[in-house]
Amino acid sequence: MDMKAFNFLTIALVALVLTAGKAPKYEVGDAVADFKLKNVDGKNVSLSDYKTSKGVIVIFDCNTCPYSKAYNERIIGLNKKYASQGFPVIAINANDPGVSPGDSFEEMVAVAKSKKYEFPYLVDQSQAVAKAFGASNTPHVFVLKLVDSTFKVAYIGAIDNNTRDGASADKKYVEEAVDALLTGKPVSTEKTKAIGCGIKWKNA
Amino acid sequence: MRMIRCVFTFLVLFGAQLCAAQEVRIIKFQELEKIIHTESSQIQVINFWATWCGPCVKELPVFEKLNSQGRSDVKVTLINLDFADQLKKVNTFLERKNVKSETLLLDEIDYNSWIDKVDESWGGAIPATLVINSRTGQRKFVEKELTEAELENLIADVYN
Numbered sequence: 174m175d176m177k178a179f180n181f182l183t184i185a186l187v188a189l190v191l192t193a194g195k196a197p198k199y200e201v202g203d204a205v206a207d208f209k210l211k212n213v214d215g216k217n218v219s220l221s222d223y224k225t226s227k228g229v230i231v232i233f234d235c236n237t238c239p240y241s242k243a244y245n246e247r248i249i250g251l252n253k254k255y256a257s258q259g260f261p262v263i264a265i266n267a268n269d270p271g272v273s274p275g276d277s278f279e280e281m282v283a284v285a286k287s288k289k290y291e292f293p294y295l296v297d298q299s300q301a302v303a304k305a306f307g308a309s310n311t312p313h314v315f316v317l318k319l320v321d322s323t324f325k326v327a328y329i330g331a332i333d334n335n336t337r338d339g340a341s342a343d344k345k346y347v348e349e350a351v352d353a354l355l356t357g358k359p360v361s362t363e364k365t366k367a368i369g370c371g372i373k374w375k376n377a
Numbered sequence: 378m379r380m381i382r383c384v385f386t387f388l389v390l391f392g393a394q395l396c397a398a399q400e401v402r403i404i405k406f407q408e409l410e411k412i413i414h415t416e417s418s419q420i421q422v423i424n425f426w427a428t429w430c431g432p433c434v435k436e437l438p439v440f441e442k443l444n445s446q447g448r449s450d451v452k453v454t455l456i457n458l459d460f461a462d463q464l465k466k467v468n469t470f471l472e473r474k475n476v477k478s479e480t481l482l483l484d485e486i487d488y489n490s491w492i493d494k495v496d497e498s499w500g501g502a503i504p505a506t507l508v509i510n511s512r513t514g515q516r517k518f519v520e521k522e523l524t525e526a527e528l529e530n531l532i533a534d535v536y537n
Contacts, residue, residue, distance in 0.1 A: 239427075239429045239460075309500045309501075309502060310500065310501055310502045330489075331488075331489065331501075334486075334487040334488075334489055334490070335486050335487065336486055336488065337460050337486050338486075341486075344487075344489075365489045366488065366489055366492055366493075366499070366500060366501040367500075367501055368488040368489070368492075368501040369501060369502060370430065370502060370503075371432075371502035371503075371520075
């Protein structure tokens, strides 16, 4: 093998190894870049629209996953409880409707209407926001705290420790995290695994 | 009338016995842990799935085929993660799909208390598959839908 071919192979191999590595994603403490996505009402919503709140509860969610359905009332409840205290919910659906037809924009509009969502339900059509966050499942929560006009990740993971029944959950991770942030205390559990369905990525 | 009802009940019960592919047993994590840590000459292939999970259902035939080969060196176990109150639905599903691989319904709702014990890399989605060779201590865990070739490769990876 001549040297040029060898060099080319080496470069190709290195490139392959680099791209095979996991994409960067947010960890607790990281600053979150702004995003702008279309809401079910047709208007765009940006994270920067929330600069007057204390933080936000970003939830990657969808219409179709049984875990999302089981958590639906609890997500509505989180917004009811915390929007007025400065931590509103922003729900984002990143599922590719080509893979999961029940997650089309029209179906999202229907769900938001029938469940009377009082918070945005955004469509992440390019899936870029879900990828930037490192969201993998639905529902997958990222509690963001606004610090000096920058949103920083304060909690990543599940809503609570009972996927089936919120009343039986004895660890309400998101509520505990937001309560801690509201009272200026450290978040005791900063990361859990978001049990749920895998986000339906576009077929490559 | 009572007689008819009695005969009918008998037929239903007996018929169900004859036709049922298998009756799924509900287990707790302790039992799954026992399965994972069993000293066995067989390679253990443990697949985590649910009836509502499209990719899981799609890959089931891959595990069924492996199981049907009757290999003495491989044991297939399907761990179902439907909610326990859906047991009837799971049984009906297995019967309809004629699933023969041993299936257990894991009733452990506090996932964060146990999924790291299956594998620390598990992000919490299914399908997921664990392949273990207890003789060598080798194990492979994947959190994605598998093809027949990919499953064979996983088994080969832990073989020696």
